[in-house]
Each structure stands twice: as C-alpha cells, then as structure tokens.
Amino acid sequence: MTASAPPVAIVAPRERARTGGRRSNRAVHVFLIAMAVLWLFPLLWAVYQSFRPYGETAAAPVALPQTLTLENYVNAWNQAELPYYYLNTLIVAIPAVILTLLIASMVAFALTRFRFRFNLPLLMLFTAGNLLP
Numbered sequence: 001m002t003a004s005a006p007p008v009a010i011v012a013p014r015e016r017a018r019t020g021g022r023r024s025n026r027a028v029h030v031f032l033i034a035m036a037v038l039w040l041f042p043l044l045w046a047v048y049q050s051f052r053p054y055g056e057t058a059a060a061p062v063a064l065p066q067t068l069t070l071e072n073y074v075n076a077w078n079q080a081e082l083p084y085y086y087l088n089t090l091i092v093a094i095p096a097v098i099l100t101l102l103i104a105s106m107v108a109f110a111l112t113r114f115r116f117r118f119n120l121p122l123l124m125l126f127t128a129g130n131l132l133p
Contacts, residue, residue: 104130
C-alpha cells in the first residue's frame, strides 16, 4: 500500500486576481481618469474661451466670459478663406489616402503569401512608413 499525500488546496489564478486585484484595479482607474481630466482641461478651456468676444479677452485674458458668441468662428471662416484651403486639402488628401491604401494592401498581400529573404524587414519598413504621417 502506498500512502497518498493529503490534498493540497490550489487557488486558481483568477481567484487570486479577484481577491487582491480589486483595490489596485480601482486605483488604476482613478489614476487614468485623473490623467484624462488633467490632459483634456487645457483643450476644453481653450475651446470654452474661444467663444468670448475679442474685446472681453483683451480686457481680462484669464477671467470667465461674460457673454458667449460664435463671432470669432464666423470671422475666422470669412477672413482666412477657409473654404479655399479645405478644397486644396481635399485635392491632396483624398488621392494620397487612396494611393496609400492601394499600395499597402498590395504589399500586405505579397508579404503574407510569398516568402523571400527580406520579407520581415520589408514589412517593418512599410509599417513604419504608414505610421509616420
């Protein structure tokens, strides 16, 4: 007769994560929310301040606005000739995106179907090229 060892209580990894992970999980969420608010505050403040009239901004640059208006956006649209520049952007951006997608899809097909010496470096080169813009 062989003596068998007493049963050992095995705690599954999920159980360990559930018991000890809640506090740290909450701390991570609180930290991430605080960082998101801290990061977004200057952007939201700039958008909020953009609704102030120019005279009010010149008089008190940091104060809260007395009135909110869209006058600044109307002036920027009319004085900067934005429709003309948006058209120029579309003329450049649309063909560039189409050409990039076409070439990238052809290279992706070739790199996944065929094996050759510089397969991986070429894949990394095209991936890096797509990440640059």
